[in-house]
Amino acid sequence: MIHITLQKELTAANGAMQLDISINIEQGQLVTLYGDSGAGKTSILRMVAGLLQANEGRIAVNQNTWLDTKNGICLKPQQRKIGFVFQDYALFPNMTVKENLLFALEKGQNKEIVNELIDIIELGDLQDRKPTNLSGGQKQRVALARALVRKPEILMLDEPLSALDIKMRTKLQDYILKVHKQFNLTTILISHEIGEVIKMSDTVFIIKNGKVIRQGKPIEVFTTKQISGKFQFSGEIIQIEKEDIIYIVTILIGSNFVKIVAEEDDIKTITVGDKVIVASKAFNPLLQKIN
Numbered sequence: 001m002i003h004i005t006l007q008k009e010l011t012a013a014n015g016a017m018q019l020d021i022s023i024n025i026e027q028g029q030l031v032t033l034y035g036d037s038g039a040g041k042t043s044i045l046r047m048v049a050g051l052l053q054a055n056e057g058r059i060a061v062n063q064n065t066w067l068d069t070k071n072g073i074c075l076k077p078q079q080r081k082i083g084f085v086f087q088d089y090a091l092f093p094n095m096t097v098k099e100n101l102l103f104a105l106e107k108g109q110n111k112e113i114v115n116e117l118i119d120i121i122e123l124g125d126l127q128d129r130k131p132t133n134l135s136g137g138q139k140q141r142v143a144l145a146r147a148l149v150r151k152p153e154i155l156m157l158d159e160p161l162s163a164l165d166i167k168m169r170t171k172l173q174d175y176i177l178k179v180h181k182q183f184n185l186t187t188i189l190i191s192h193e194i195g196e197v198i199k200m201s202d203t204v205f206i207i208k209n210g211k212v213i214r215q216g217k218p219i220e221v222f223t224t225k226q227i228s229g230k231f232q233f234s235g236e237i238i239q240i241e242k243e244d245i246i247y248i249v250t251i252l253i254g255s256n257f258v259k260i261v262a263e264e265d266d267i268k269t270i271t272v273g274d275k276v277i278v279a280s281k282a283f284n285p286l287l288q289k290i291n
Ligand SMILES: Nc1ncnc2c1ncn2[C@@H]1O[C@H](COP(=O)(O)OP(=O)(O)OP(=O)(O)O)[C@@H](O)[C@H]1O
Pocket: 009, 010, 011, 012, 013, 035, 036, 037, 038, 039, 040, 041, 042, 043, 044, 052
């Protein structure tokens, strides 16, 4: 079990914001932090990693205490068993893929883990290339492998996929799920994509103004009780157009646009940029393979 209690005064765009959270994560779970920009998600990860100091807090990872401000305990970042992947890949440009991984080894650590990761994350063909000769998705695979070299207890992923196109994103999601299971990791992912949160995580914590406002299984957290659709997708509203007495709402679902007819009452609570669920109760879709 991982227990995280943190309090920190942050300086938000409109003044001071008190971050105050207390979360428990079971060993082996993949959890997501979801919320608006500036809600405090990255600050939480940075405090867990020891890169940002909490005003008060306690972090206990299995039997070990990483932080306990009341008792003056605060492990240095290098003493916390963390693997971190950011949106920017932060690979060393002058080193090959394999050298980047070898460089991450601890002093005296067996090099076998590097070959194991090259194998699992399928970097064999890329291992002698330098990062400039890799695509965004390939670089992020290397960054993921590098984060795992020291066999972390917690893997932290701060929007690692947001710069990638939908196809790459899906592929990387699968690699993350694979290593999460194979290395029995506890993983904390920050994501803005409802679909990604639902696909990836056991539990989602919705963060707003530095507080956890909801938590639970993603599908239950993101769907209200009224919706019991048999068929549903999440997406973002791109456009709302009035046509006579109805409205046409354009929603981006993955890389596809879908137009939905809505009535005046429906659009009262929604606006462009909102994340929504599109659900249908009586729907018999056709399935067709695409190449
Ligand atoms: N070291 C710090 N001291 C004080 N305030 C900070 C510090 N670091 C970040 N902040 C502020 O805390 C707020 C939350 O930032 P944070 O990066 O944690 O949000 P976020 O939810 O991860 O946002 P995004 O999704 O845009 O990355 C921001 O307003 C930021 O300016």
